[in-house]
Amino acid sequence: MLRSTISSLVPRATSVARHMSNAAKLTTVEINDVTGIATLTMNRPPVNGLNLELLTDLNNSIQEIEDNKSRGLILTSSNPTIFSAGLDILEMYKPDKERLKAFWTTLQDVWLALYGSAVPTAAAINGHSPAGGCLLATSCEYRVMLPKFTIGLNETKLGIVAPKWFMSSFLSVLPRRVAERALNQGRMFTTDEALRNGLIDEVANSKEEALAKCAEFIGSFSKVNPLARSLTKQQLRAAELSELENERAQDLEKFIFFVNQPAVQKGLGIYLENLKKKSKN
Ligand SMILES: CCCCCCCC/C=C\C=C\CC(=O)SCCNC(=O)CCNC(=O)[C@H](O)C(C)(C)COP(=O)(O)OP(=O)(O)OC[C@H]1O[C@@H](n2cnc3c(N)ncnc32)[C@H](O)[C@@H]1OP(=O)(O)O
Numbered sequence: 001m002l003r004s005t006i007s008s009l010v011p012r013a014t015s016v017a018r019h020m021s022n023a024a025k026l027t028t029v030e031i032n033d034v035t036g037i038a039t040l041t042m043n044r045p046p047v048n049g050l051n052l053e054l055l056t057d058l059n060n061s062i063q064e065i066e067d068n069k070s071r072g073l074i075l076t077s078s079n080p081t082i083f084s085a086g087l088d089i090l091e092m093y094k095p096d097k098e099r100l101k102a103f104w105t106t107l108q109d110v111w112l113a114l115y116g117s118a119v120p121t122a123a124a125i126n127g128h129s130p131a132g133g134c135l136l137a138t139s140c141e142y143r144v145m146l147p148k149f150t151i152g153l154n155e156t157k158l159g160i161v162a163p164k165w166f167m168s169s170f171l172s173v174l175p176r177r178v179a180e181r182a183l184n185q186g187r188m189f190t191t192d193e194a195l196r197n198g199l200i201d202e203v204a205n206s207k208e209e210a211l212a213k214c215a216e217f218i219g220s221f222s223k224v225n226p227l228a229r230s231l232t233k234q235q236l237r238a239a240e241l242s243e244l245e246n247e248r249a250q251d252l253e254k255f256i257f258f259v260n261q262p263a264v265q266k267g268l269g270i271y272l273e274n275l276k277k278k279s280k281n
Contacts, residue, residue, distance in 0.1 A: 027057040028078075029064060036071035037215050043078040049088030050132045052099060055106040058136075062113040072218030073117060074211060075140060076124040081149070083123070086131030089158075089275075092259050093268045104255045107132075108248055111165055115139040116241045118230040120221050122214035125200065126207040130154050130188060131162075138169040141233070142217040143200040144210040150188040151199060157186035159267030161258070163251060168240035174199055 026044045031037070040061050042048045050058075065073050077083045091103045114121065114136065123137040125145040134151050137143050145151065153170055155162040162170075162183060171179050178197050182189070194200040201217075204210035221229055234241075244251065258264060 025057050026054045027061045029061050031068065031070055032215075035215055035219065037074060037218055038065040038068065038070040038072070039074045039076060039211065040065065041076050041078050042084060045079070047082045047085035048077050048079055048133070049085050049090075050107070050136075051088035051091050052103045052106060054088075055103070055110050059106060059109045059113055062110070062117060066113075066118060070119055072120040072122065072215075072221075073140075074122050074124055074214040074218070075114075075136060076207065076211065077126055079127055080207075082127040082133075083125045083129040083149075083151075084133030084136060085128070086133045086135075089268055089272050093265065093272060095259065097256075100256060100259065101252065104252050105248075108165075108244060108251065111135065111139060111169070112241060112244060115165075115169060116234060116237060118234065120218045120229070122217050124204075124207060124210035124214050125149070125151060126210060131158075135166050135169055138173050138199075142214060143173075143194075144202045144204050144213040144217075145191050145194060145200045146207065146210060147191045147203060147205065149191055151191075151194050152186075152188040153183055154186040154188050156184060158271050159264060163255070165240065165244045165251075168243070172237070172240070 026042065028041045028043060030039045030041070032039070040058070042054065042058070044051070044054045048054065062073070087107070091100065095103075120142075121140040122142040122144065123140040125137050125143055127146070128149050129137050129145075129151040131152075131154055134153050137151065153162050153166060155166075167179070167183060170183065174182070174197060181187070189197065189199055191200070191203055195203055202213050204213050
């Protein structure tokens with residue numbers, strides 16, 4: 001029952017070959033005819049690494065869902081074992097200066113759009129969800145995860161520091177002392193641990209069940225005035241949103257400075273090498 005499937009083929013030109021995943025759109029939006037809920041699916045093989053193109057498509061899709069007056073947004077992945085591997089490390093390793101700026105600015109846009117979305121949001125976490133993947137999931141209002149996967153902000157394990165607004169999303173879900181310890185440790189939670197600590201709200205045994213549980217959460221607002229609901233949510237989230245909105249330029253500057261530090265570049269290089277070694281074994 002799909003009112004519409006928005007999945008256009010938009011050719012893209014980019015000068016950096018390693019970032020060209022393909023010419024197609026990397027997200028799809030499907031709107032359920034009956035419920036009016038939009039399912040936004042990330043589809044960037046192999047691991048939904050958040051590069052500039054995927055972030056741009058995510059941002060456009062969120063905008064489209066807001067403009068369509070959908071009843072809610074469910075974020076999920078087309079990959080059966082990975083929700084998102086987080087930021088594409090290739091965007092930060094030996095980066096092109098202008099592209100790095102566009103990459104971070106677009107990530108800021110996505111967070112502002114998703115965390116501040118007027119519609120109810122839920123994540124059907126159907127696979128691993130480290131770092132940037134966890135950021136997307138915790139920006140939503142509700143999380144349903146499949147068993148035996150992992151989720152968390154593991155930045156310190158990569159020798160990088162999660163920005164303040166990553167922490168804001170995390171802190172909007174977890175008690176402060178749990179969040180602080182997990183951030184310092186770069187802890188990845190298993191599905192069971194995530195449920196016990198409140199990082200996710202429910203466990204589902206299949207993607208279909210996860211989507212149904214997310215839809216049920218969104219349906220729980222059916223008798224609430226939509227404007228009152230969205231203004232309430234936005235007021236509750238206003239402080240974190242304004243903090244980034246007012247400091248976007250400084251946040252970008254800090255990121256560029258930090259990423260270009262030789263020690264950070266070295267650490268990212270080693271991390272990438274280990275990932276590649278692991279994938280070959
Ligand atoms: C003082 C304030 C300063 C503020 C400064 C701010 C600075 C902040 C900067 C950055 C913040 C970053 C947040 C992030 O999101 S960093 C990314 C973190 N992500 C990870 O650590 C995940 C790494 N990946 C994995 O753990 C696994 O790949 C997993 C997702 C679990 C999937 O495992 P599996 O199915 O076994 O797949 P493979 O490991 O074999 O991977 C397949 C190929 O994909 C490549 N890959 C995986 N993840 C990434 C990634 N994030 N980026 C780029 N590439 C990735 C992997 O190397 C394999 O490639 P290949 O087939 O070519 O070998």
